[in-house]
Amino acid sequence: MPFLLIDFPVFNPVAVSLGPVVIRWYALAYIVGIVLGWVYARSLLKKERLWAGPAPITLVQLDDFILWVTIGIIVGGRTGYVLFYNLPFFAEHPREILELWKGGMSFHGGFLGCVVAVILFARRNNVSILSLGDITTAVAPIGLLLGRLANFINSELWGRHADPSLPWAMIFPNGGPLPRHPSQLYEAGLEGILLFTVLAIMIRMGALRRPGLILGCFITFYGIARIIGEHFREPDPQLGFLWGGLTMGMLLSVPMLVVGAIIIAATMRREARQPAPDET
Known part of the structure; x- marks a missing residue:
């Protein structure tokens, strides 16, 4: 039923153009x-009932942390892409490592960059590493959602071939003549909307009173969501399928399941922070 196929709506790759300034x-x-993550994080820190008392991180400290985590995302994301996805190419063209405008970022690398930023900032400012990790990962799905939507707009990281009868199968302009899954939208739904909703509900139920719980759940749930999404996503052409039909995204997500489960188990063994009597 080819008439059901959707032609990809071609977007201008440039979002904002102000003279010589071009933002893709x-x-x-x-x-x-x-x-948006900064605004949401500030709103969470202001609500003492979520923490059973004053939040362990001040608003001023959060404002300072934004620069740290931004650097962690960019440096970690680019480093992860270079090492995990295209090392032979960048070994021959090292100058292109700094050409970020050409694309090429890795979530797993960006996440590790965030981890480093959280640890260094927390130690320097004497704040809880786990609580800072909680607030960071609580807002992370916002960026994941927007990033996957940007992948879709850019017609990149499209999905595997789909049955032509699938009503939302798309023909991407640079993906060949066959219909494909719009896997960027699948991942936007799983890693962005669904993950944000689950973590928000957990926060309302008091998860921030157990430092590390949101962090552990984010790591675990993202790993699951990414592995599911990889079943529909076309592997990077320079890598293809790896052992047993696995993809690099799947392999990098498996350790997240293990680490996330360990953090959750360790967190649940500790007593949750209780509100003072006059706060009940």
Whole structure:
């Protein structure tokens, strides 16, 4: 039933153009994601009932942390892409490592960059590493959602071949003549909307009173969501399928399941922070 196929709506790759200043959709997703995440994080820190008392991180400390985590995302994301996805190419063309405008970022690398930023900032400012990790991962799905939407707009990281009868199968302009899954939208739904909703519900139920619980759940749930999404996503052409039909995204997500489960188990063994009597 070919008449059901959807032609990909071609977007201008440039989101904002002001004279010589050009901002592409992917860069705009990073900017808006960080700003919205900062606003949401501030709102969580202001609600003492979520923490059973004053939040362990001040608003001023959060404002200072934004620069740290932004650097962690960019440096970690680019380093992860270079090492995990295209090392032979960048070994021959090292100058292109700094050409971020050409694309090429890895979530897993960006996440590790965030981990480093959280640890260094927390130690320098004498705040809880786990609580800072909680607030960081609580807002992370916002950036993931916008990033996947930017992937879709850029017609990149499209999905595997789909049955032509699938009503939402798409023909991407640079993906060949066969219909494909719009896997960027699948991942936006799983890693962005669904993950944000689950973590928000957990926060309302008091998860922030157990430092590390949101962090552990984010790591675990993201790993699950990414592995599911990889079943529909076309592997990077320079890598293809790896052992047993696995993809690099799947392999990098498996350790997240293990680490996330360990953090959750360790967190649940500790007593949750209780509100003072006059706060009940």
